[in-house]
Amino acid sequence: xxxxxxxxxxxxxxxxxxxxxxxxxxxxxxxxxxxxxxxxxxxxxxxxxxxxxxxxxxxxxxxxxxxxxxxxxxxxxxxxxxxxxxxxxxxxxxxxxxxxxxxxxxxxxxxxxxx
Amino acid sequence: xxxxxxxxxxxxxxxxxxxxxxxxxxxxxxxxxxxxxxxxxxxxxxxxxxxxxxxxxxxxxxxxxxxxxxxxxxxxxxxxxxxxxxxxxxxxxxxxxxxxxxxxxxxxxxxxxxx
Numbered sequence: 001x002x003x004x005x006x007x008x009x010x011x012x013x014x015x016x017x018x019x020x021x022x023x024x025x026x027x028x029x030x031x032x033x034x035x036x037x038x039x040x041x042x043x044x045x046x047x048x049x050x051x052x053x054x055x056x057x058x059x060x061x062x063x064x065x066x067x068x069x070x071x072x073x074x075x076x077x078x079x080x081x082x083x084x085x086x087x088x089x090x091x092x093x094x095x096x097x098x099x100x101x102x103x104x105x106x107x108x109x110x111x112x113x114x115x
Numbered sequence: 116x117x118x119x120x121x122x123x124x125x126x127x128x129x130x131x132x133x134x135x136x137x138x139x140x141x142x143x144x145x146x147x148x149x150x151x152x153x154x155x156x157x158x159x160x161x162x163x164x165x166x167x168x169x170x171x172x173x174x175x176x177x178x179x180x181x182x183x184x185x186x187x188x189x190x191x192x193x194x195x196x197x198x199x200x201x202x203x204x205x206x207x208x209x210x211x212x213x214x215x216x217x218x219x220x221x222x223x224x225x226x227x228x229x230x
Contacts (some may be wrong), residue, residue, distance in 0.1 A: 001200075006170065023168055023195065025220055027214075028143055030168065052147065053138055055121065055216075057172070057191070076122035076172070080138065101170075102221035103218065105140055 035092035059098035150207035165221035174213035
């Protein structure tokens, strides 16, 4: 039986965001993401092929979307980001670390989607 | 864009566990579960057709498994429960309420499974 705790194993210092896959099955990937102040590099956007449900578990964060909207997130806040909705991480707290849970729902039939 | 917070909208009193579907897609269902002291009725077991990844976000809880093992859970603790692994909820805290996130991964090809 696999088990763990999402608030343990958080390094005191780390240079880049840490992505850890918690489970992966066809069409589904669950990951923990750790940030200590890291943000998406200037001018870059996430543009994902699958939908993502993302939850902030600890810390504070702010997302920005290509349509100009922003979303400030506190613990317990979740947002469903449709595929190809361009977004960036504008802010994450360093202390405490931002702890995210990301559920990626991938396209079941890639052949049906354009490039 | 759908969004919400998992720590809000928790009634002060409720007679039975509250199950709320956060998202549902083929093969995947994500739900928030709220408990205030409720447990699985004596002699009953959960025996699920699909695997479940379950996370305790707030409160305390204890699971029991049909093999005799028990698992005490604190916030951030998660466990992956394989399908047909019989389990029960033996304890949940009333204050604060136990807040769970359950990710149900259903069988993709039900025709291939008995009964």
